[in-house]
């Protein structure tokens with residue numbers, strides 16, 4: 001039976017980054033994943049590292065959008081309808097947080113965290129993460145109708161309240177910046193401070209560095225059950241054996 005200070009369940013970007021940071025601080029870490037490292041949600045995302053888009057989901061006006069998305073299986077906010085008090089409670093809490101007060105409280109915290117995270121990604125890419133195709137060349141949001149441009153401008157104004165920097169472009173400005181954009185474009189927003197990376201390669205690079213710092217990385221180890229004693233997890237049974245740790249980080253995705 002293996003024992004470490006910290007056991008991290010889930011080798012996506014969250015688990016790999018936790019493992020890397022903890023191992024760098026001299027903590028003994030085991031990182032496990034039921035499949036390959038980085039092949040969950042962190043595999044198939046767009047790779048944007050964008051503080052300007054890191055705003056709380058519940059914000060003023062979000063209820064109308066959420067209402068449209070909730071029942072659409074193709075939307076980014078679909079929730080399978082089911083009779084569950086837990087779901088009702090969650091939806092009520094979401095609705096009660098779509099206020100200006102909540103945005104004013106949560107916005108600066110999330111924006112600071114996202115900017116700090118961007119700085120860490122840049123630092124990592126300049127050293128051990130060179131293979132992750134990190135690019136610090138901004139984010140261009142392209143809009144094909146006046147309505148979407150208005151929505152994008154509104155998002156930009158919210159981001160600017162919390163220190164973001166965006167620039168509204170007309171169709172010509174978009175095409176000057178990115179001649180490859182074709183079709184009916186009415187304009188866009190350019191966020192010059194944003195970055196992007198290859199998400200899978202970034203996670204793999206983080207896990208590699210964690211390993212080089214002494215972490216034990218175990219792919220193909222699916223958690224089957226937890227042996228719980230009150231509020232403590234005594235051990236974790238996996239398909240690769242039982243693991244013990246003083247602390248367990250659950251980073252198994254949503």
Ligand SMILES: Cc1cc2nc3c(=O)[nH]c(=O)nc-3n(C[C@H](O)[C@H](O)[C@H](O)COP(=O)(O)OP(=O)(O)OC[C@H]3O[C@@H](n4cnc5c(N)ncnc54)[C@H](O)[C@@H]3O)c2cc1C
Nearest residue numbers: 010012013014033034040041042045046047048223252253
């Ligand atoms: C279409 C799309 C585009 C996106 N674009 C962006 C973007 O551009 N920028 C951005 O910042 N975010 C983006 N996101 C969000 C981002 O991908 C997620 O927030 C992020 O990947 C979550 O990382 P994670 O480590 O929490 O989860 P995951 O990457 O899902 O990792 C969780 C891991 O846990 C493992 N696991 C689950 N259950 C068990 C178990 N029982 N035992 C062991 N292991 C287990 C899984 O195999 C998986 O590898 C996007 C999401 C989507 C869907």
